[in-house]
Amino acid sequence: MTTGSEPAERPRQRVLPAPTWESEAFWKGGFDGQLLIHSCRRCGRFFHPPAAACWRCRSTDVGPRPASGLAVVAAVSVNEHQWHPGFEPPYAVAIVELDDEPDVRLTTNIVGCAPGDVRIGMSVTVCFEDWDDVSIPVFRPLEEGRR
Numbered sequence: 128m129t130t131g132s133e134p135a136e137r138p139r140q141r142v143l144p145a146p147t148w149e150s151e152a153f154w155k156g157g158f159d160g161q162l163l164i165h166s167c168r169r170c171g172r173f174f175h176p177p178a179a180a181c182w183r184c185r186s187t188d189v190g191p192r193p194a195s196g197l198a199v200v201a202a203v204s205v206n207e208h209q210w211h212p213g214f215e216p217p218y219a220v221a222i223v224e225l226d227d228e229p230d231v232r233l234t235t236n237i238v239g240c241a242p243g244d245v246r247i248g249m250s251v252t253v254c255f256e257d258w259d260d261v262s263i264p265v266f267r268p269l270e271e272g273r274r
């Protein structure tokens with residue numbers, strides 16, 4: 128079950144990904160409120176980025192599966208520069224480790240709090256920023272007692 132249900136407030140513009148057949152579920156699962164991460168049906172583990180084979184056991188019996196959406200901030204940087212006209216600084220760029228598989232790390236934005244308040248070790252939950260063709264997984268602080 129993915130826990131983030133409220134849509135994320137989105138920037139005016141963003142450089143959007145071009146999904147491939149392997150990554151399409153990851154970039155579109157948010158339209159259904161799901162963080163879809165590739166997993167291996169042989170060894171049962173999640174892996175990311177999505178690929179045609181599991182890097183652990185080389186099985187090609189792989190596909191997207193819903194993750195819980197819970198994660199922990201492993202690294203964070205606050206960007207203060209305006210690199211894109213519609214993407215206003217400051218904003219937090221973070222690497223989060225999924226609770227479901229801690230070696231699955233996503234590069235994302237942390238929203239829903241002041242960028243300077245994001246800390247390594249902070250518990251976060253996924254929410255989605257919907258665009259026309261993709262739904263970007265971003266994360267917000269998990270409320271106390273929700274884990």
Ligand SMILES: [Zn+2]
Nearest residue numbers: 167170181184
């Ligand atoms: Zn495997």
